[in-house]
Structures are given as C-alpha cells and as structure tokens.
Amino acid sequence: MAGPCDVARLAGGAHAMTGAAASVARRLSADELRLASRAVGDGLRQTDLSVPGISCGGCIRKIEDAVGRLPGVARARVNLSTKRLAVDWRESDGPPPLGEALAALGYDACLHATREEEGQDPQLARQIRALAVAGFASMNIMGLSVSVWSGAAGETRDLFHWLSAAIALPTLLYSGRIFFASAWSALRRGQTNMDVPISIGVLLAxxxxxxxxxxxxxxxxxxxxxxxxxxxxxxxxxxHVMREKARTAVKGLGRLAAYGATVIDPDGARSYRPTEEIEPGMTLLVPAGERIPVDATVREGRSDIDASIATGESVPEPVLPGSALRAGTLNLTGPLILTATAAAKDSFLAEMIRLMEAAEGGRSRYRRLADRAARLYAPVVHSAAALSFLAWMLASGDWHRAVTIAVAVLIITCPCALGLAVPMVQVVAAKALFERGIMVKDGSAMERLAEIDTVLFDKTGTLTSGRPRLRRDGAMDDAALAVAARMAAHSRHPYAQALAEAGAGLEGQADIAFDGIAEQAGQGLEAQAGGELWRLGRAEWALDPAQAAGMAGTVLARNGRLVQAFAFEDELRPGAAEAAARLRNQGLALEIVSGDTAQAVAPVAADLGIDRVRAGLLPSEKTARLTELGAEGRRALMVGDGLNDAPALVAAHVSIAPGSAADVGRQAADFVFLRSDLRAVPDALAITLAADRLIRQNFAFAVLYNVVALPVAIAGHVTPLVAALAMSGSSILVVANALRLGSGLADRPAQRRAGRERPARALRERPA
Incomplete structure (x- = not known):
C-alpha cells in the first residue's frame, strides 16, 4: 500500500519537488505535527518524519543544518539507514515549519508511520466479482437456451446461439481466469490439480x-x-472466505511491542528512538502505562508490572531496582529508569514472535480433506476423458462425436459436488457455532477439532475467571473490610478492586475520615486519619519489621500494626466442571499447562478432576509440551486466553480462546467463544463432529454419483447439456445434505466415531 511519501515521490521524485513539494508542505500542518509528536522531557517534543530522498552524508548535513536553524528546534538528527528525521522542538514555541523547510531543500517527507495498515483482501474481491459475472451470464444464456429447447430453429436458433456465444466469451475470459491461471501454474510444474480438468472441460465445451x-x-x-x-x-x-478468516496472529503480537522509548544519553539529554535503534547498555525512561521496549533491568524506581504476556497471570508483579523485565510487559503504576540488556531482535517478545511464526508454518502444512481428495480426483478424470475420446475415435472415426463424449465425461465428473461438499457444510456449521456464541476463523479448524484426542487448558482466565475474589471467613471483621474497601476504591490494582467489590454495602461500618489517600507504586495505598497512618498493601511494607516477619500477601495496617489480613482466590469459570466431565466422557485426555505456580494450579485441578498438571511454564515450554505430544502422535486442542498462550494456541493442532482473551490470544486461536461458559468447548466439538460426518457423507455421495454417471457418459448416452444438469443436481443434493446440520443434527449428544474412541482412551491411559 502506497503511503504519502510514495505518492509524492511518484508525482515528482525525491529531489524534483515543484508542485509535489507544495503538497507535502501543506500536508505537514502544525496540528498534525503536534498530534504526531511525543513529549521527551524538559519542555521538548519529538516528531519523526520519513524522508525517502536521503541518500548520502551530504543529505544528512544539509537537512540537519537547515532544520536545526528553524525557530523552536532544539535538535535535528537524521538516520541514513532508516531514512528518518527526528526533530526535537520546544513545546512553548509551537511546531516548526518542517514541511516547508524540507520542500525548500528538495526533499519530500511525511509523518513516520508506526504501524502498517492492513489492506483488504483483493483475492476475495476478485472472486466475488467473477461469481457475480458468471451468475448474471448464466441466467441470460439459460434464458436463450430455453427458447432453443422450446423449438426455435433455423436462423432464429443460430441467432440465439450467437447471442449466447457473445455472452459466454467475455464471461469465460473474466470469470474463468481464476481456474485457468491455477491450472496453467500446475501444468508448468509438470503437475495437475482440480482446476486442470475444470479448465479443459469448460474450454472444450x-x-x-x-x-x-x-x-x-x-x-x-x-x-x-x-x-x-x-x-x-x-x-x-x-x-476462500473460511480459509481467509484464519489470519496470522504474529502481526497482532508485534503490535504489543513498543514502537520506541525515551533514551537518556550520558549527557542527560533525552530523545525518543525507535525500538530497533535501542542497544544493550542504553538507559531508558518508561513512564507508567507504557510497555517495556526491550529486555532490561530496573536502575531506578518502583512500580507494578503486568507480566501476563510471560506468565499468564494478570495479578501485577512488584518491581524495584535490580528487577529483570521482559520486553512487552506493561508498566502499570510508576515511572522506571531501565538499562537495556538486549536488542529488540534478541528480546523476549521477538522470541515469542519467532515461536508463533514457526508454529504457523507447521500448521500450514496440514492438508484438508478436500485437498487430499483432489490429489486422487484429477488423474482419474483425465484418464477417463482421454480413454473415452480414444475409444470412440477408434470405434466410429467421428472426431466430433468423440470430442463431444469426452467433454460430457469431463463435465459430468466435474468436481462441483466435491468442491461444495466441504465449504457448504463448514458455512452451515459456522452458523450453528455462531448461534451458540462461538466464532470460527478457519474451515480447516473444524476438521482439525474433529481429530483431537487430547485437551490442554491454561488456568488463569480460561478454567478460572481471571479476576481475584476476596476469600471471606468468619474471622474477618466487617469494619476492617469497610475501611480497606474505602481505601481500595482509589486504586485500579486487581486486589484493590476485589476488596472494593467485597466491601460494597459496608460503608456504614467505616466511620473514619481520611485526610487523603495516595498510592505508592509497587507497594499499596497510604492514608492519614486523625494523626494515624493507615496502609493497605504488601505486608512487608505496611507492617513494622517485627510483625512483617513471616507474613505475606495483602494486609490492612494502622501505625504499622496488623488490623486485618486478606486472602484472595480465583473462581472457576462457569461451566468448567461440566465441560471437563463431558470431554473426559468422550475419551479425551485432559491436562493443565499454566504459567502460574503449582500451589495456585493444584486446587483448580482437584476441583475439575484433572490429574495431569504442569505449572510454572514459560510460553516456549508450553509450545515444547505441544511439540512433545505431537511427536507421540497425539493431536491436541489448546484452550487458553493469555498473551503468553499465543504461541501455544498457534502450535496446537487446533485452539480455542474465550472472548475475554487478550487481542493476540483471540487472533491466534482457531475458535473464540464469546460467552463466559466453558461448555462452549464440548459444544464446538459436538458441532464439528457432526460437520465431519456430513462432509464424509457428501464425499461418499460424490463418489457414488461418479460411479453411476461416468459409465453412462462414456457410453455416449449423455450430452454436455445433460451432463451439466446432472452435475448441478448433484451439487444441489450436497447443499441439501449440508443444511441438515442447521436442523438439529448438531444438537445430538456428541458420540465419537468408534474407530477414534478406542485410541483416545488408550492415549488417556498413557503416562504424561
């Protein structure tokens, strides 16, 4: 997709600006420069521009000197390799006239893009146009043919035939090119595919x-x-629609990477640089609310970090000087000064992206049922048509009759029913899934889900709700809870929100008037009331050293003395127990793979009756577990929601994520269930098993149809027109069978085919 710089460059070139220069100058307005700039401290803002015309050291000196002399500009830096100009300007003076200055030098420029825009699907648009043209032409030619069938003869019949030819020729060239291009591409490599007999049959007809x-x-x-x-x-x-819904999640994960960070130079100057320019040893400033750009260690500051991309746990982790941070984690509560320990290409997030790319490459090698059938179909049809032509040529010597029969053979055996057998069932199945709140992105995912024998679950946010809940018992004082809830209402920390929710309605129990409540980054909340110091947060911070010894978790303290300790739990997702039971009853092996601690995972596994548990896993270790299962010949379904689950969701044979999952998790998964109930997993399996049965029925019908129709066509009893009608009838029957899925077939209890149930049970008995 061409960007503004590309348009300007095509209009007049990098150094021949004339009218293009003026348009660039107008485009870089003061408002746009202000909106596209970033604060870098000391009253300065930074604007990044792409300057495609930069080609040498002379360009660098000329641009830096000219831009550096503009009013309000503190510094201008040009990067030759990225052809980028970074300008620091004083906010008090307003944006400088960068567009006009660069235009006067003979360079076009545009605001540096931070993310590539995703374009539309041109192939789908082309297919829809071809379908519309073919449908319109087919209706008109069929209308003319009816007149011929009704008895038109002589010149009138010839006129209708010529009109049909006039409509058919451009339609053939426009709509048929999709098949012709594919067939030619296969033939050039000395191979065949389903489009070869299609193309030959259509062109011969x-x-x-x-x-x-x-x-x-x-x-x-x-x-x-x-x-x-x-x-x-x-x-x-x-x-195509079903296939193209399965888009790569790598781009989504890449969007989690910070575009850049504020670098503090040795002389104290601050500059905002792209992530790819950050090198180990650089000092970085990361404000609250921004993601860590590269792997780094904390030099100064305290904060809470959302490390769910690495561990799957949404509960913030405290960090302090010396803590190691991974790229992509989110700084929540306080500014941090970091020391970069790795370049962007070597960071944790880059490793995650590489894992997903490798997993997607492995998944793309899966051959769909229709693709496997096509490998056998084309040689059989070619051989039947060629033998029919040769036999009739030798028997009758009439080449016209021999060619007509060969065309009839190609048409009557055309893979229309075969081509509709899979997509029609999958479209109806997708509708049935949607009615149950389940979205499917890829038709092949339905086939893969019907093949599974193992199910792997993440814990936090998948088997559980992912939201902490206060664990209440008889020893908890309502008055203390009311005080804690009043303080917690001033924080967005998950534990604080759980306390505020639990203390709702107890306002009358707290008769304390706080002078002010302040949040201490990475520690908790602090307030003054009547000369007393109240703290709600980590025990080692809120309590006196003597009391803090041996205590952990969240506490409410007054003047360093314990008032109340609070414990939290993560409740099971609705339907989790029933979903696990239904999957287990179908002979599937169940396992939990979580980044959380073993102590946190054990109660959930016990509640659900899952005895295979792997805790404390990093994303790469989850992917390695799936690879290990694949090496054993097992086909695993991965159910997960966190950022750290994205590589595993892609690496699994098939994957499902809840609608509450992180954006990247939803993009990586094959299925997304929009409701909170985990029974969506066995429901999706039931529908895909029903769809799998219908697809196989359609294939069986297509084979039976060809077994009956092919000898009749070879015998010369079928004209190309009758062949086309028979082919159309077979397609209609396939569609009618597919519609049975929407009439209640998927609501029957899911029974796994006997041939698969025994191996699945055997696998379940294997040691993990």
Whole structure:
C-alpha cells in the first residue's frame, strides 16, 4: 500500500519537488505535527518524519543544518539507514515549519508511520466479482437456451446461439481466469490439480459449442460451460472466505511491542528512538502505562508490572531496582529508569514472535480433506476423458462425436459436488457455532477439532475467571473490610478492586475520615486519619519489621500494626466442571499447562478432576509440551486466553480462546467463544463432529454419483447439456445434505466415531 511519501515521490521524485513539494508542505500542518509528536522531557517534543530522498552524508548535513536553524528546534538528527528525521522542538514555541523547510531543500517527507495498515483482501474481491459475472451470464444464456429447447430453429436458433456465444466469451475470459491461471501454474510444474480438468472441460465445451454454432448445428452448450463456472465459483468463494478468516496472529503480537522509548544519553539529554535503534547498555525512561521496549533491568524506581504476556497471570508483579523485565510487559503504576540488556531482535517478545511464526508454518502444512481428495480426483478424470475420446475415435472415426463424449465425461465428473461438499457444510456449521456464541476463523479448524484426542487448558482466565475474589471467613471483621474497601476504591490494582467489590454495602461500618489517600507504586495505598497512618498493601511494607516477619500477601495496617489480613482466590469459570466431565466422557485426555505456580494450579485441578498438571511454564515450554505430544502422535486442542498462550494456541493442532482473551490470544486461536461458559468447548466439538460426518457423507455421495454417471457418459448416452444438469443436481443434493446440520443434527449428544474412541482412551491411559 502506497503511503504519502510514495505518492509524492511518484508525482515528482525525491529531489524534483515543484508542485509535489507544495503538497507535502501543506500536508505537514502544525496540528498534525503536534498530534504526531511525543513529549521527551524538559519542555521538548519529538516528531519523526520519513524522508525517502536521503541518500548520502551530504543529505544528512544539509537537512540537519537547515532544520536545526528553524525557530523552536532544539535538535535535528537524521538516520541514513532508516531514512528518518527526528526533530526535537520546544513545546512553548509551537511546531516548526518542517514541511516547508524540507520542500525548500528538495526533499519530500511525511509523518513516520508506526504501524502498517492492513489492506483488504483483493483475492476475495476478485472472486466475488467473477461469481457475480458468471451468475448474471448464466441466467441470460439459460434464458436463450430455453427458447432453443422450446423449438426455435433455423436462423432464429443460430441467432440465439450467437447471442449466447457473445455472452459466454467475455464471461469465460473474466470469470474463468481464476481456474485457468491455477491450472496453467500446475501444468508448468509438470503437475495437475482440480482446476486442470475444470479448465479443459469448460474450454472444450465452449470450443465445441462455437464450432457447432458456426456450422449451424442444432445443439450448443454455452449454458453448460457458464453454469459450470458459476457453481464452481460458489464453492471456491465460500472456501476462500473460511480459509481467509484464519489470519496470522504474529502481526497482532508485534503490535504489543513498543514502537520506541525515551533514551537518556550520558549527557542527560533525552530523545525518543525507535525500538530497533535501542542497544544493550542504553538507559531508558518508561513512564507508567507504557510497555517495556526491550529486555532490561530496573536502575531506578518502583512500580507494578503486568507480566501476563510471560506468565499468564494478570495479578501485577512488584518491581524495584535490580528487577529483570521482559520486553512487552506493561508498566502499570510508576515511572522506571531501565538499562537495556538486549536488542529488540534478541528480546523476549521477538522470541515469542519467532515461536508463533514457526508454529504457523507447521500448521500450514496440514492438508484438508478436500485437498487430499483432489490429489486422487484429477488423474482419474483425465484418464477417463482421454480413454473415452480414444475409444470412440477408434470405434466410429467421428472426431466430433468423440470430442463431444469426452467433454460430457469431463463435465459430468466435474468436481462441483466435491468442491461444495466441504465449504457448504463448514458455512452451515459456522452458523450453528455462531448461534451458540462461538466464532470460527478457519474451515480447516473444524476438521482439525474433529481429530483431537487430547485437551490442554491454561488456568488463569480460561478454567478460572481471571479476576481475584476476596476469600471471606468468619474471622474477618466487617469494619476492617469497610475501611480497606474505602481505601481500595482509589486504586485500579486487581486486589484493590476485589476488596472494593467485597466491601460494597459496608460503608456504614467505616466511620473514619481520611485526610487523603495516595498510592505508592509497587507497594499499596497510604492514608492519614486523625494523626494515624493507615496502609493497605504488601505486608512487608505496611507492617513494622517485627510483625512483617513471616507474613505475606495483602494486609490492612494502622501505625504499622496488623488490623486485618486478606486472602484472595480465583473462581472457576462457569461451566468448567461440566465441560471437563463431558470431554473426559468422550475419551479425551485432559491436562493443565499454566504459567502460574503449582500451589495456585493444584486446587483448580482437584476441583475439575484433572490429574495431569504442569505449572510454572514459560510460553516456549508450553509450545515444547505441544511439540512433545505431537511427536507421540497425539493431536491436541489448546484452550487458553493469555498473551503468553499465543504461541501455544498457534502450535496446537487446533485452539480455542474465550472472548475475554487478550487481542493476540483471540487472533491466534482457531475458535473464540464469546460467552463466559466453558461448555462452549464440548459444544464446538459436538458441532464439528457432526460437520465431519456430513462432509464424509457428501464425499461418499460424490463418489457414488461418479460411479453411476461416468459409465453412462462414456457410453455416449449423455450430452454436455445433460451432463451439466446432472452435475448441478448433484451439487444441489450436497447443499441439501449440508443444511441438515442447521436442523438439529448438531444438537445430538456428541458420540465419537468408534474407530477414534478406542485410541483416545488408550492415549488417556498413557503416562504424561
């Protein structure tokens, strides 16, 4: 996709500015420069510009000197390799006229893009246009054919045939090019695919019809050729829609990376630099609310960090000087000064992206059922048509009749029913899933889900709600809880929110008037009331050293003395117990893989009856576990929600994420269930098993149809028109069978096929 710089460059070149220079100057308005700038401290803001025309050291000196002399500019730096200009300007003076200055030097420029925009799907648009053209042409040619079938003869019949040819030729060239290009690409490599017999059949049908029209023959089969294209394009478009919903999650994970960070130079100057320019040893300033750009250690400051991208736990972790931080984690409560320990390409987030790219590459090698059938289909059809032509040529010596029969063979065996067998069932299945609050991104995911024998669950946010809840017992004092809830209302920390929720309605129990409540980054909340110091937060901070010894967790303290200790728990997601039971009853092996501690995972596993537990896993270790299962010949479903689950969701044979999952988790998963109930997992499995049965029924019907129709066509009892009608009838039957899925078939109890149930149970008995 061309950007503003590309447009300007194409209009007038990098150094030939004329009218283009003026347009660039107008584009870089003061408001745009202000909105695109970032504060870097000391009253300075930084603006990044892309300058494609930078080509040498002379360009650097010329631009830096000219821009540096502009009013309000404190510093200008040019990066030759990235062709980027970074300008620090004083906020009090307003944005400098950067566009005009660069235009006067002969350079075009635009605001430096931070993220690539995702374009639309041009292939889908092309297929939809081809389908529309084929449908319109098919209707018109069929109308003309009805007139011929009704008895039109002589010149009137020839006129209708010529009109049909005039409509068919441009339609064939426009709508048929999708199949022709694919067939030619295969033939050039000495291979065949399903598009080869399609292309040959359509082109031969058109050529024979044109020959017969020129020679005033009574029959022409333009309607057969175009109707064939129309039905095939329906299946091809539906299939493309299902496939293209499975978009890579790597870009989504890449968006979690900070675009850049404020670098503190040895002389104290601050500059905002792109992440790729940060090197180990640099000093970085990361304010609250921003992500850590590269792996680093804390030099100064205290804060809480959301490390869910690494551990899956949403509970913030306290950090202080000396703490090691991973790229992509989120700084929550206080500014930090860091020392970079790795370049962006070597950071934790880059490793996550590489894991996902490798996993997606492995998943792309999965061959769908229709693809596997196509490998056998094309050689059989080619052989049948070629043998029919040779046999009739030798028997009758009539090349016209031999070619007509060969065309009829190609058309009647055309893979219309085969092409619709999978996408139609998957579209109906996707609708059934949607009605149950489950979104599917890829048709092949339905096939993969029907093959699973193992289910791996993340804990936090998947088996549990992911929100801490105060654990109350008889020893808890309501008055203390009311005080804690009043203080907690001033914080966004998950534990504080849980306390505020638990203390709702107890306001009358707290008769303390606080002078002010302040949050201490990484520690807790502090307040003064009547000369007393109240603290709510970490025990080692809130309590006197003597009392703090041996205590951990969250406490309420007054003047360093314990008032109340609070414990929190994570409740099970609705339907988790029933979902686990239903999956277990279907012979599936269940396992928990979590980044949380073993102590936190054990109660959840006990409640759900899952005896295989792996805790404290990093993203790479979850992926390694899936690789290990794959090496054992097992096909695993991964159910997870966290940022740290994204590589595992991609690496699994198939994956499901809740709608509450992180954006990257939803993008990485094949299925997303929008409701909170975990019973969506066995529901999705039931529907995909029903869809799998229907797909196999459709394939069986397509094979039976060809077994019956092929000998009749070879015997010469079928014209190309009758062949087209028979082919259309088989497609309609396939569609009707697919619609059974929406009529209650998926609501039957999911029964795994006997051939799969025994191996699944055997796998469950294996040691993990």
């Amino acid at each position: 058109f050529a024979m019809s044109l020959y017969d029209t020129i020679h005033h023959q009574p029959h022409a089969y333009f309607d057969a050729a175009i109707s064939l294209l129309f039905f095939l394009l329906i299946g091809r478009t539906l299939d």
